[in-house]
Amino acid sequence: MAVKTVRRPELTFWEKLYLPQILSGLKITSTHFFRNLFLHTAHLFGRLTHLRASATYQYPEELRPLMSRFRSRHRLTRRDDGSPRCVGCMLCETVCPARCITIVPDEHPDPHVEKFPIRFDIDLGVCVYCGYCVEVCPEDAIRMDTGILDLAAYSREAMQLDIHELLDPELRKPLAGCDLDFPHQCQLHEGELRGSWSPSPDS
Numbered sequence: 004m005a006v007k008t009v010r011r012p013e014l015t016f017w018e019k020l021y022l023p024q025i026l027s028g029l030k031i032t033s034t035h036f037f038r039n040l041f042l043h044t045a046h047l048f049g050r051l052t053h054l055r056a057s058a059t060y061q062y063p064e065e066l067r068p069l070m071s072r073f074r075s076r077h078r079l080t081r082r083d084d085g086s087p088r089c090v091g092c093m094l095c096e097t098v099c100p101a102r103c104i105t106i107v108p109d110e111h112p113d114p115h116v117e118k119f120p121i122r123f124d125i126d127l128g129v130c131v132y133c134g135y136c137v138e139v140c141p142e143d144a145i146r147m148d149t150g151i152l153d154l155a156a157y158s159r160e161a162m163q164l165d166i167h168e169l170l171d172p173e174l175r176k177p178l179a180g181c182d183l184d185f186p187h188q189c190q191l192h193e194g195e196l197r198g199s200w201s202p203s204p205d206s
């Protein structure tokens with residue numbers, strides 16, 4: 004197979020000085036600055052209100068309004084009695100392209116409901132925020148409408164949401180205890196809920 008050599012173009016004298024690029028950048032920045040200054044001043048006097056001026060959001064203290072279709076951190080929706088709407092059908096786990104959902108279903112005590120999750124984990128460190136899990140769910144049991152954007156954590160383990168954090172998006176690890184009152188499995192290690200779902204000797 005023939006190999007075509009592509010020569011990297013040499014910079015001209017003016018390009019090596021970078022002055023034209025710096026001046027060009029300053030021109031763009033100054034244009035935006037004076038345009039916004041002029042428009043915001045005009046808006047104060049009720050003039051030119053049909054022209055929008057840029058505004059700076061003081062993130063993270065001030066959050067920018069999110070579009071209704073924006074996909075933020077997941078949550079599990081609840082029934083009236085506080086139990087999850089999820090019926091453990093495994094569709095979301097099956098469709099997830101990142102393989103980051105883990106569900107362990109069990110028989111539901113109500114004979115009209117087939118199953119419910121005793122374990123429901125989502126690894127946000129792997130999730131690609133495609134929203135397939137929300138779209139495929141037949142029960143409207145999982146949504147991505149919490150508006151929570153701050154997903155940084157100090158460890159990979161902290162990026163893994165379990166059923167407690169999914170049912171109550173305000174919770175953050177480490178969880179000191181479990182207050183969910185539907186049948187499910189939680190394991191405490193030295194007084195802290197670690198998200199371990201296998202029997203532990205000190206539980």
Ligand code: SF4
Nearest residue numbers: 099130131133134136
């Ligand atoms: S948003 Fe996509 S990648 Fe993330 S858990 Fe749902 S299906 Fe998986």
Ligand code: SF4
Nearest residue numbers: 089090092093095140
């Ligand atoms: S698709 Fe919905 S009902 Fe089925 S396991 Fe996922 S969250 Fe639960």
